[in-house]
Amino acid sequence: MTIIVTGGAGFIGSNFVFHMLNKYPDYRIVCLDCLTYAGNLSTLEPVMDNPNFRFVKESITDRDAVYKLFEEEHPDMVVNFAAESHVDRSIENPQVFLDTNIIGTSVLMDACRKYGIKRYHQVSTDEVYGDLPLDRPDLFFHEDTPIHTSSPYSSSKAAADLLVLAYHRTYGLPVTISRCSNNYGPYHFPEKLIPLMIANALNDKPLPVYGTGENVRDWLYVEDHCKAIDLIIHNGRVGEVYNVGGHNEKTNLEIVKIICKELNKPESLITFVGDRKGHDMRYAIDPTKIHNELGWLPETKFEDGIKKTIKWYLDNREWWETIISGEYQTLSGGFAYIW
Numbered sequence: 001m002t003i004i005v006t007g008g009a010g011f012i013g014s015n016f017v018f019h020m021l022n023k024y025p026d027y028r029i030v031c032l033d034c035l036t037y038a039g040n041l042s043t044l045e046p047v048m049d050n051p052n053f054r055f056v057k058e059s060i061t062d063r064d065a066v067y068k069l070f071e072e073e074h075p076d077m078v079v080n081f082a083a084e085s086h087v088d089r090s091i092e093n094p095q096v097f098l099d100t101n102i103i104g105t106s107v108l109m110d111a112c113r114k115y116g117i118k119r120y121h122q123v124s125t126d127e128v129y130g131d132l133p134l135d136r137p138d139l140f141f142h143e144d145t146p147i148h149t150s151s152p153y154s155s156s157k158a159a160a161d162l163l164v165l166a167y168h169r170t171y172g173l174p175v176t177i178s179r180c181s182n183n184y185g186p187y188h189f190p191e192k193l194i195p196l197m198i199a200n201a202l203n204d205k206p207l208p209v210y211g212t213g214e215n216v217r218d219w220l221y222v223e224d225h226c227k228a229i230d231l232i233i234h235n236g237r238v239g240e241v242y243n244v245g246g247h248n249e250k251t252n253l254e255i256v257k258i259i260c261k262e263l264n265k266p267e268s269l270i271t272f273v274g275d276r277k278g279h280d281m282r283y284a285i286d287p288t289k290i291h292n293e294l295g296w297l298p299e300t301k302f303e304d305g306i307k308k309t310i311k312w313y314l315d316n317r318e319w320w321e322t323i324i325s326g327e328y329q330t331l332s333g334g335f336a337y338i339w
Contacts, residue, residue: 001024001026001027001028001076001077002027002028002029002030002073002074002075002076002077003020003027003028003029003030003075003076003077003078003079003233004030004031004032004069004070004073004075004077004078004079005017005020005029005030005031005032005078005079005081006031006032006033006060006078006079006080006081006082006104006108007032007033007039007080007081007082007083008029008031008032008033008044008055008081009031009033009035009039009040009041009043009044009055010033010039010040010043010081010082010189011183011185011187011188011189011192011222012081012123012183012222012225012226013031013033013081013082014043014044014187015185015186015187015222015223015225015226016079016081016226016229017029017031017044017047017053018046018047019223019226019227019230020226020230021047021050021052021053023230025052026052027052028052028053028054028073029047029052029053029054030053030054030055030056030069030073030075031044031053031054031055031056032056032058032060032066032069032082033055033056033057033082034057034058034059034060034082035057040187040189040319040323041055042319042322043187043319054073056069059100059104060080060082060100060104060105060107060108061099061100061103061104061107062107063107063110063111066107066108066111067111067114067115070111070114070115071115074115075115075117076117076118076119077117077118077119077120077121077233078108078111078112078117078119078120078121079121079123079229079233080105080108080120080121080122080123081123082100082104083100083101083104083123083157091151091152091276091277091278094152094156097152097153097156098152098156098159100156101153101156101157101159101160102156102159102160102163105122105160105163105164106163108120109163109164109167109173109175112173113167113171113173117173117174118174119174119175119176119233119238120164120167120173120174120175120176121175121176121177121178121229121232121233122160122161122164122175122176122177122178123178123180123229124157124160124161124177124178124179124180125154125157125179125180126141126179126180126181126218126243126245126283126285127149127150127151127153127154127157127280127283128147128149128154128157128158128161128179129141129145129146129147129148129179129283130147130148130149130150130154130280131150131280131281131282131283132281132282132283132284133281133282134214134216134281134282137284139284140245140284140285140286141179141243141245141283141284141285141286142243142286142288142289143179143240143241143242143243143289147161147162150278150279150280151278161177161179161241164177165177165239165241168238168239169239174238174239175238175239176232176233176236176237176238176239176240176241176242177240177241177242178228178229178232178241178242178243178244179241179242179243179244179285180220180225180228180243180244180245180285181217181218181219181220181244181245181246181283181284181285182217182218182219182220182246182283183219183220183221183222183225184219184220184221184222184305184306184309185221185222185223185305185308185309185312186222186309186312186316187319188222188309189323190320190323190324193252193255193256194255194259194306194309195313195320197255197256197259198259198263198309198310198313199313199320199324200269201259201260201263201265201269202263202313202314202317204265204269205269206269206270206271207256207259207260207269207270207271208271208272208273209252209253209256209270209271209272209273210252210272210273210274210275210276210279211272211274211275211276211279212253212272213251213252213253213256213270213272214251214252214253214281215251215252215279215280215281215282216249216250216251216252216281216282216283216284217249217250217252217255217282217283218245218246218247218248218249218283218284218285219246219248219249219250219255219302219305220244220245220246220248220298221246221298221299221300221302221305221308221309223299223300224246224298224299224300225244227296227299228242228244228290228294228296229244231290231294231295231296232290232294235294236293236294237293242287242289242290242293242294243285243286243287243289243290244285244287244290244296245284245285245286245287245298246285246298246300246302247287247298248298248301248302248305249282249284250302253270256270257270258306259306259310262306262307262310263310
């Protein structure tokens with residue numbers, strides 16, 4: 001079995017690469033990543049010498065490069081993690097999100113059609129559903145919840161999802177889609193909420209929180225997400241969408257206070273800043289479908305997952321410090337935060 005994993009040098013993609021190589025030692029995993037600012041080749045160092053792993057630096061928008069790779073590897077499956085995913089950046093510059101998230105997805109699926117594929121899997125997001133009101137905790141996102149996007153980022157992901165389903169209906173391409181809630185865990189890029197707060201707290205810097213911090217997110221430990229995708233690509237029904245949620249709803253302010261407590265830092269570091277444009281209030285996923293069909297449930301409670309995550313950042317300071325310092329790659333505009 002040969003699987004091309006796009007965006008495999010990023011946060012969730014790299015964790016998926018590790019999971020697959022560990023669980024399936026006879027599988028060949030090919031990572032395709034163009035190493036934008038959020039892709040970090042050092043993340044993949046633990047598997048670079050694995051004979052069943054190959055890294056290829058190309059963009060999914062480069063049709064010639066993608067076709068060449070398919071000719072060389074004859075993959076059985078493609079799992080597409082490659083995406084621009086920072087909401088704030090999408091508000092500043094939507095075009096790059098349209099190019100990568102929509103055009104790149106179409107290039108991959110055209111390659112799958114041309115060279116034959118057993119499964120194309122699109123990794124999507126719960127943000128395509130928009131948001132839920134804070135005063136209705138009984139409401140959750142289901143697979144048939146209407147798409148109602150709020151940002152250029154979520155709109156580009158929704159467009160890609162619709163394109164994937166259209167390729168299935170029009171061309172018979174064997175596809176699946178997963179829509180996940182907010183992930184956290186090792187190798188999370190330090191512009192995102194949890195790693196940013198950990199890094200800032202460790203350096204006694206302000207902890208910026210949008211608005212009043214009441215926005216709610218459903219947090220999913222990245223390893224649990226990887227196990228869900230593993231199940232979907234092997235046993236999921238072709239043409240189906242599966243929601244993957246963590247059953248761990250927390251307000252942003254709760255998250256930051258938990259991190260302060262774990263690191264023994266004062267809450268006085270918390271600084272409230274102007275709210276994001278079109279900021280979604282609440283995300284909450286109902287994962288009943290994937291549980292009933294594939295037997296998946298999140299295994300990691302947030303209280304345990306956040307401790308493991310903080311420990312990882314404490315034990316791997318060089319990884320994120322080189323990113324923040326700019327040694328890894330110069331980031332235009334510095335670090336923002338996304339929830």
